[in-house]
Amino acid sequence: MTTTPTTSFDEIVALDAEHVMGTYARAPVAFVRGDGTRLWDSEGREYLDFLAGIAVTSLGHAHPAVADALSDQARTLLHVSNLYYNDLQPRLAARLDALLGGGGRVFFSNSGAEANECAIKLARRHGQTRGGMERYHVVSTYGSFHGRTLTTLAATGQPQKQETFQPLPPGFRLVPFADADALLAALDERVCAVLLEPVQGEGGVNPAPPGYLEAVRSWCDEREALLMIDEVQTGLGRTGRWFGHQHSDVRPDVVTMAKSLGNGVPIGACWARAEVAGALRPGDHATTFGGQPLAARAALAVLDVMEAEDIPARAARAGERLTKALVGLPNVVDVRGAGLLVAAELAPGIDAAAVTRTCLERGLVLNAVTPTALRFAPSLLVGDDEIAEAVAILETVLQEAREQGT
Ligand SMILES: Cc1ncc(COP(=O)(O)O)c(C=O)c1O
Secondary structure, three states: OOOOOOOOOHHHHHHHHEEEEEEEEOOOEEEEEEOOOOEOOOOOOEEEEEEOOOOOOOOOOOOHHHHHHHHHHOOOOOOOOOOOOOOHHHHHHHHHHHHOOOEEEEEEEOOOHHHHHHHHHHHHHHHHHOOOOOOEEEEEOOOOOOOOOOHHHHEOOHHHHHHHHHHOOOEEEEEOOOOOHHHHHHOOOOEEEEEEOOOOOOOOOOOOOOOOOHHHHHHHHHOOOOOOOOOOOOOOOOOOOOOHHHHHEEEEEEEOOOHHOOOOOOEEEEEEEHHOOOOOOOOOOOOOOOHHHHHHHHHHHHHHHHOOOOHHHHHHHHHHHEEEEEEHHEEEEEEEEEEEEEEEEOOOOOOHHHHHHHHOOOOOOEEEOOOEEEEEEEOOOOOOHHHHHHHHHHHHEEEEHHOOOO
């Protein structure tokens, strides 16, 4: 199926160059339509989408239940200020709380960075009540990604992304990922919280090793620091459980999420145990659009579908299938991840960015999560036939890469 282009690719690129800030190094394609795991570009070409907007459209593009909910809500009530109640926000909070084991409260944001921003403010406020004004340091890990606002950038363990924007807000400490002893060494009385991804997403799809979260939980309990888990990329079924930390027995104090919560409608959330959440008082934190009716309605529709389809179990099964298929491919030396957040490490000398460029030309959307690894994060409703099709495209590209020595 093709679409009639309204604007040609060249026109889109020219307009973009003239009017949009040049903060993105974009691939040479403009998508104009999607359906499930398929995308179409401005020239009518079809693609298999194995990135899903980086783990955002977990139910695929244009899911009818989400589309119907959005259109109904758009005709009912798009927005009211958080100066007033709306009927959808508390229902959504209750649903998320149940998925996290109950006993918590939720603040709604518009993005992952803002969900983490809320978590960091909450941790500082909570720290003040425990140890006074000096207790504001947050420990995070090298290779982590928590967002691009100045504060979440300060928590992001990628010094090269931080350099240009110094000075960043103070109060952040970085330790090696997966090293519980290094983390313990950083936990003094000035630390109010530890912020961790259960699988580092942007850092290369690095799962926390068995026992790591448990050890961090016990250090946090010992030193009275909050354990805050960033589930922005891993949350809501992606890793084969509702939340990535649920592969362990650990109960965090704070959990943040965004990406797939609205299946493409911008919404994020910061959940905290009720006792912790109580540290933020009226007037301490706010955002105009957070939890507004349109976004909350989208998220409720997403959760309805996810529960009806048992999305975590589907992601676990499909992830296993994808992983098995990738393991046998030429030039793939390692496959890692959880559920449908998967990376394939390529043989030395194979450039992951070049592989993704060729895949795009052949109709497969992927990304190079590191210079040597490909990331796969398709819709959690992806079919077995679509996995086979994507792997077949990739196999040819990797075979050619070997022959060309790229
Ligand atoms: C783990 C994690 N945290 C936070 C963020 C930031 O989210 P956003 O881009 O919505 O601000 C991301 C984005 O990739 C992420 O993967």
